[in-house]
Amino acid sequence: MITFDAVSKHYRGQTVAVDKLSLTAPSGKLTIFVGPSGCGKTTSLRMVNRLIAPSSGRILLDGEPTDTMDVAVLRRKIGYVIQNAGLFPHRTVAQNIATTARLNGTPKDQALRIAHELLERVGLSSAFANRYPWQLSGGQQQRVGVARALASDPKFMLMDEPFSAVDPVVRGQLQDEFLRLQRDIGKTIIMVTHDIDEALKLGDQVVVLRTGGTLAQVATPQELLARPADDFVADFIGRDRGYRVLGFAEFAKGGVPLGAEPTATLGATPETLRQIATDRWVLVADSMNRPLGWADVDSVKGPLRDGDLNLSGTLAVEGSSLRHVLDAALSSPSGRGVIVGQSGELMGTVTLSHVAEAIEAARTGRMGTQP
Amino acid sequence: MIAWFSDPTHWTGSDGVFALVIQHLIYSGVALFFACLIGLPIGLYVGHTGRGVVLIAGLANALRSLPSLGLIVLLVILFGPVFTSDMAFIVPSIIVLVLLAVPPIMSGTYAGVAAVDPAAVDAARGMGKRPLDILFDVELPCALPLIFSGLRSATLQIISTATIAAYVSLGGLGRLIIDGRAQNDYYQMAAGAVLVGALALLVDLAIGILSRLTVSPGLTRRL
Numbered sequence A: 001m002i003t004f005d006a007v008s009k010h011y012r013g014q015t016v017a018v019d020k021l022s023l024t025a026p027s028g029k030l031t032i033f034v035g036p037s038g039c040g041k042t043t044s045l046r047m048v049n050r051l052i053a054p055s056s057g058r059i060l061l062d063g064e065p066t067d068t069m070d071v072a073v074l075r076r077k078i079g080y081v082i083q084n085a086g087l088f089p090h091r092t093v094a095q096n097i098a099t100t101a102r103l104n105g106t107p108k109d110q111a112l113r114i115a116h117e118l119l120e121r122v123g124l125s126s127a128f129a130n131r132y133p134w135q136l137s138g139g140q141q142q143r144v145g146v147a148r149a150l151a152s153d154p155k156f157m158l159m160d161e162p163f164s165a166v167d168p169v170v171r172g173q174l175q176d177e178f179l180r181l182q183r184d185i186g187k188t189i190i191m192v193t194h195d196i197d198e199a200l201k202l203g204d205q206v207v208v209l210r211t212g213g214t215l216a217q218v219a220t221p222q223e224l225l226a227r228p229a230d231d232f233v234a235d236f237i238g239r240d241r242g243y244r245v246l247g248f249a250e251f252a253k254g255g256v257p258l259g260a261e262p263t264a265t266l267g268a269t270p271e272t273l274r275q276i277a278t279d280r281w282v283l284v285a286d287s288m289n290r291p292l293g294w295a296d297v298d299s300v301k302g303p304l305r306d307g308d309l310n311l312s313g314t315l316a317v318e319g320s321s322l323r324h325v326l327d328a329a330l331s332s333p334s335g336r337g338v339i340v341g342q343s344g345e346l347m348g349t350v351t352l353s354h355v356a357e358a359i360e361a362a363r364t365g366r367m368g369t370q371p
Numbered sequence B: 001m002i003a004w005f006s007d008p009t010h011w012t013g014s015d016g017v018f019a020l021v022i023q024h025l026i027y028s029g030v031a032l033f034f035a036c037l038i039g040l041p042i043g044l045y046v047g048h049t050g051r052g053v054v055l056i057a058g059l060a061n062a063l064r065s066l067p068s069l070g071l072i073v074l075l076v077i078l079f080g081p082v083f084t085s086d087m088a089f090i091v092p093s094i095i096v097l098v099l100l101a102v103p104p105i106m107s108g109t110y111a112g113v114a115a116v117d118p119a120a121v122d123a124a125r126g127m128g129k130r131p132l133d134i135l136f137d138v139e140l141p142c143a144l145p146l147i148f149s150g151l152r153s154a155t156l157q158i159i160s161t162a163t164i165a166a167y168v169s170l171g172g173l174g175r176l177i178i179d180g181r182a183q184n185d186y187y188q189m190a191a192g193a194v195l196v197g198a199l200a201l202l203v204d205l206a207i208g209i210l211s212r213l214t215v216s217p218g219l220t221r222r223l
Helices: A041-048 A071-076 A093-103 A108-121 A138-148 A167-183 A197-200 A220-225 A231-237 A240-243 A268-278 A321-331 A351-371 B001-007 B017-049 B053-064 B067-079 B087-114 B117-125 B131-168 B175-183 B184-215
Strands: A002-010 A016-025 A030-034 A056-061 A080-081 A156-161 A187-191 A204-208 A216-219 A281-285 A291-296 A315-317 A338-341 A345-352
Touching: A016 A041, A016 A056, A016 A187, A016 A204, A016 A216, A030 A041, A030 A197, A041 A156, A041 A281, A071 A080, A093 A108, A108 A138, A138 A167, A156 A231, A167 A197, A167 A204, A187 A197, A187 A240, A187 A291, A197 A220, A204 A220, A216 A220, A216 A231, A216 A351, A216 B053, A220 A231, A220 A240, A231 A240, A240 A321, A240 B131, A268 B117, A281 B184, A291 B001, A291 B184, A315 A321, A321 A338, A321 A345, A321 A351, A338 B087, A345 A351, A345 B017, B017 B053, B017 B131, B017 B184, B053 B087, B067 B131, B087 B131, B131 B184, B175 B184
Parallel strands: A030 A187, A030 A204, A080 A156, A156 A187, A315 A338
Antiparallel strands: A002 A016, A002 A056, A204 A216, A281 A291, A338 A345
């Protein structure tokens, strides 16, 4: 548990960066600080490990005030991950990871063993152990940065925009992997981001700060979307709030009825396609029954080729949220959303009206349980 | 000139090439040692703290524009009454060489430390490394390529300028040049110049090898 007790930071010239911030980041949970630039989110984070000294107020780790601890000892208790990883360029990947364990007094051999284990843990093979940071992509460096913070097995972690320096695809992967990792390790984490989507996706608790460093709202992502405290929070969360809520309502088994979808394979003749088709669009799958795209029966002239496929439809993995299911239905040229299993094999399709019914049902259910 | 080099009497003896090279190396080594003793800590301090950047930039420029020959004469006059032995000449010579070598070492060290990725330093601080650990585990190793480049140019300066020690009646390869000039022996002068050049190249090569051995492949990107 990390507690902020009326913490303020003023700079000379009377600028207020953080203004009497009081909140608690609960143990084992991921708390996200989010807000526009100048809201003091990074300043607040850096005050936890005293990279910045608070002007007034106290920060407590599990009830213990940080201001009286030796600053290096305090920092060694807290994993620290930053935007550009900040790896030591002159050290190998394994040496980089082992650093925090070494700082906490772990013998060298054991620290290197931990480093090798953590490499696998963050999704890198041990072949990376003896490489240098310059040989790694941005996403790989960021994984090493996370592994380095974990090597001392700290109870607390601070993460300052850890995924913002990589491209959106890699960012999504890193976020998913980090969520999985956090489910295993259950660290008490404060993460800073300017990206509200990231906050809603990753946070157990979201802290919205406004310019001038005052607290706007502390809430779970669901609450934040359902009941923004004021205009500022509502504006900051942005449009598509209603749509984003669907990201939380899990797609319950049988929530949306799956229809059987006949499929064709590449190379099928226009005649075969017309026999299979239930309407203008036929779903095309590979030999493993993994969907490839939709074929328009009316426009296919010869045997079905790659180029004939319409790829606009997104795939929803079975068990993912209604947001993905709805998106699959909306984006599909046939109006039928494709649902696939964990290994990408076709499970069936859903129609827009069935999705709408499921949403309606989920909504009533949700409203019903709310006080 | 080949004839000069092939005369064995030019190589041995108290004023032979071997003896002069050794003397030259001793002056240069002592000067380089003191220059490092002054330049490295100042460069590290300014790079690490960011304090005094303007001061050392001004100081480096001022030192670079010192006329070595004028200075050495002035110092000999000043130190003459203080020392009785050869030290009256050695100390001024070393001081001039040190003053020449400090700017490149100091600037190289400062630039190297200042150029270290701020994210790496922030990470080191955030994970709980103490200031001296940050300096010696992160900043210094990362600054080594630029430190070595400062060291190399300082060494070249010292070795070529150490010839002026002969101007104030000391040894070193400058003897060949000064004496050659006095005796109108142009072959001897040319031989001195060639030897100084060759010595500079050899020492530079040695420092280059040292740098390859000590700078991390993570920085040189050479595997």
